[in-house]
Amino acid sequence: MDKVKIEQVPEGLVVDRAWLQKRGIRPPLVDYYLRKGYLESVAHGAYRRPGSPLKWQHLVYSLQMLGVCVHTGGRSALELHGFGHYVPLADKPYIHLFCKEKLPRWFFKTEVNVKFVEHTKKLFNEKEEDVGVKTVPFGSWDWQLNVSSPERAILEMLSMVPNKESFHMADVIMEGAVNLRPDLLNSLLKECRNIKVKRLFLWFAQKHRHQWFNLVNVKDVNLGKGKRIVCKGGKLDLKYLITVPKDDNGQEQSVF
Secondary structure (H helix, E strand, O other), rough: OHHHHHHHHOOOEEHHHHHHHHHOOOHHHHHHHHOOOOOOEOOOOEEEEOOOOOOOHHHHHHHHHHHOOOOOOOHHHHHHHHHHHHHOOOOOOOEEEEOOOOOOOOHHHHOOOOOEEEEOOEEEEHHHHOOOOOEEEEOOOOOEEEEHHHOOOHHHHHHOOOOOOHHHHHHHHHHHHOOOOOOOOOEEEEEEOOOOHHHHHHHHHHHHHHHHHHHHOHOOOOOOOOEEEOOOOOEOOOOEEEEEEEEOOEEEOOOO
């Protein structure tokens, strides 16, 4: 059996059978490597060379290497950018992944101490689909993980309010978002397809009176027509026509 071919498998990363077969590592050779301990199975049809403990970043970068268009976004990206001190600790944190197609089944069957959440619904127009996505180095090899910038990540997070993210958490994150870039925000807001997200972002920005808000071209943002329900039973904000929390006296609720 050809042991030299095992060196083609990048150390630390996960590959699938299709990737192996393209490099001449066919099923009998895969089985041989597994028996000898040169490869280990991390899920059905997915393998890696034995080494350091498997982390979620290994898996996400492996998807990128396999040609999957995916990036880490929402609150997960905000944590990577230093917003983690706003986020409560969890035994098994959620990692929000934004992708243009369904992720492979094996990806969700790997044993890592996170829960992956897949988002395939387009939040931005096609031509701006990758605006605000940057790379962040990870690991000893400085693998470049695709990660949303804070500006994009906040809009992605707001798209999950109130079903997967709470209004309270969005408010806390927005209060701390003092250094957002208005030029990038203008591009993202102009191309965002979700009316509720844009209205909610502008409402939070106005509430917290960030300096960058003065440079946001609100007139260029399509805010649609009609009302949008964000908080059931909440108070209607007459400027942005969204419902926000209220206290027992019918006033806008302070979440601090």
